[in-house]
Amino acid sequence: MWSTLADELLIRVFQHLDWQALIYCGNTCSSWRTVACDESLWYDLLRQHPIYLTPSELKDTRLYRREFARRAMGLVQNHSHIPDSSHLAEFIEWLADPFPPINQFVSHEDLYLLSYRFEDIKCRFMVLSYYDNYIKEISKVALFTADHQFFASISFIGHKMSDFPGPTFGQRQGSTHREGWRPKGKTWKMFIHFANRDEVCALQFSISNNREVIGQTIMLEAMRDYLFPDLSFDMFLLILLHSLTHDSVSINDIINFAHFSAAKPISAQNCYSSFKEVPVRTFEEAIGKCGGDFVAITNLLPQYSWESLKALVKGYNSDLIVTRSQICKYWTNEQILVFQTLMENSDLSQIYENPLFDKRSLKIMWDAVEFYHYGGPFIEQETTEEGTYLGQKRKYRDMVEYQT
Amino acid sequence: MASESISVTTSDDQTIQLSRKHAQMSQTINSMLEDSVGADQEAIPLPNVSSEVLKKVIDWCTHHENDPAPVEKVKKLNKKREYKAKNSTISDEWDKNFVNAELRVIVDILLAANYLDVKGLFELMCKHIAxxxxxxxxxxxxERFGIQDDLTEEDKAAMRKAWGATKNDS
Structure with a gap:
C-alpha cells in the first residue's frame, strides 16, 4: 500500500520532512527513493538550511541533494564537529552569488569578511561567524572603489551580546583603544576598515525613521571624529545604501538618498533599460538550431535579455527549469540589487504601483518574482482570491494587459 | 432554493447524506454541485471513497466547519527572503485524536482527502504521516509502514555514493 502510493501524494508528505528523515525515507524502498530524490524537495531544504553550496555547485541542480546530504551528514555523523572557516567560506560564497568575490579573509576572531564587486565602484561584503553548529550572519555591508577599499559593518539592534564577535574587532591597529560591541538601545555601530591603510574606525549613530538624518549623522560623525578627507558623503551613502538594502529599504528611499546627496539619481527604470525584446522570428530560428534548451538559446542570442528569452522559451517548453545561477548570469548586478530591494521591502504592489517601472516590463517581472521566491516558475491552479500571491498576480497581470 | 443536504453514493454503494456546508468544504463535490445546478438532484457518486472513510471525512468537516477558508500559506511571499520550513506540528487536540488511527485508515483518509480536495484534511494527513x-x-x-525492502545492494551502494560520499570518493 505505502510503496504504491502515488508520487505526487508522497511528495506532499515528504515536504514536511527534514533532510535526515528524507534521506532515511529514500533508503526505504525503490519507489520512495525515486520520490525522495525529487529535486524540488531538496531545493526547498536548501532554501530552509543554507548549507554551503558554492556558486559553481549551484549551477548544477543535480548536485543539490548530493551536496546537501553529504555536508549535512558530515555534521550529524560527527556531533563534535562544528562548521569551520571553510564551511563558512562556502556558505557565504553561496549567499553572495552572483557577486564575484574579489577580496576575502578570515580575521583573527574567525570573522569571515568578503567583498564583492558591484558594477565598477560598489561592493558589498558580509561579516559572519559561527558558534556551535550554527553560522551566524553578524552584519554586512561595505563598499569598494577603484582607489580605496573600505570595509564596514553595522551592528544591528536587538542582537545579543553573545552574537557579536568580541571586544577587539573595532580596535584600531596599533592602538590600545578598543571599541566593544555594546548594543545600546537604538544605536548602530559602524566599523570601517580601510584595508589599504591597516586602519579601522568605528562610528556610532542612532536609528531614525528619517533616513536622511541617518546619512547626515554618519557623515558628521566621520568628519568630526576621524577627519577622513576622502571619506566623502557619497562613500557613506553607499555604505548606508548597502546596509539598508538588506534591511528592507524601498526604491524610494534609495532615490531620496541619491537626491539628498546630489549624487546621480538611481532610477529603477534605468536599471531595466537594458531589456530587449527578442523578435519572434529570430527566436524561432535560434530554437530550430538548439532545440529549446535555455542555456543554448542564450548562448546563441547573447544580445537579448534572459527575461525576454525565457518568456519565449517557456512558451515553447512549459517544463523549462531555469536555475538561479542562470538568472544571475543574465542580470546585471544593479538589476539584481534593485529587484531584491523591492522584493524584500514588501508585497508585490510596491513594485506594480511604483511609477518608476515600465508597465510593459512588468509581465517579464513575474518570472523574476517567481524565481526569487520559489526558485522556479510558480505553477498552480489560478485563483483570484485576494491576499494570495496568485490573487495579486492575477490582479496586476490584468492591469498590465489592460494598460498595454 | 438549493437543498440543505446532499446525497452521495460511496464505493460500497452506501448512500450518505451530508450537509451542503460540509459538502462545499470538498472542492470536488462543490464543483459537481455547480455543474449540476438546475439538474435533478441525484446522489453524487464517489467511487473512490468508502462509507467508512467518508464518515471520517464528515467528522473532520464537522469539527472544522467554522474554520476560516484556507489561504495559500505555503508559498506565501516572504518579506525577508527566508524560506520557511513547513510546520508539521499538529496543534489542535481534536485533530491529534482524529489522526490517532491505524495507518491503513490514515492512508485511506489521505487518498479520500486528495480525491475530494479537502485541503485542510489533506494537509493534516500529510503532517501526521510525516x-x-x-x-x-x-x-x-x-517495519512501521509495512514496506518491502526492494533495494538491491547495488542500489544501496549507489545511494551511499550519491548521498554520503565525499568529493574525493566520488
Missing part, C-alpha cells in the same frame, strides 16, 4: 516518519531509521520505517 511525523510518523520522522526520527525513524529505514528499517523502522519499513
Amino acid at each position: 511525523n510518523e516518519l520522522k526520527g525513524k531509521t529505514p528499517d523502522q520505517i519499513r
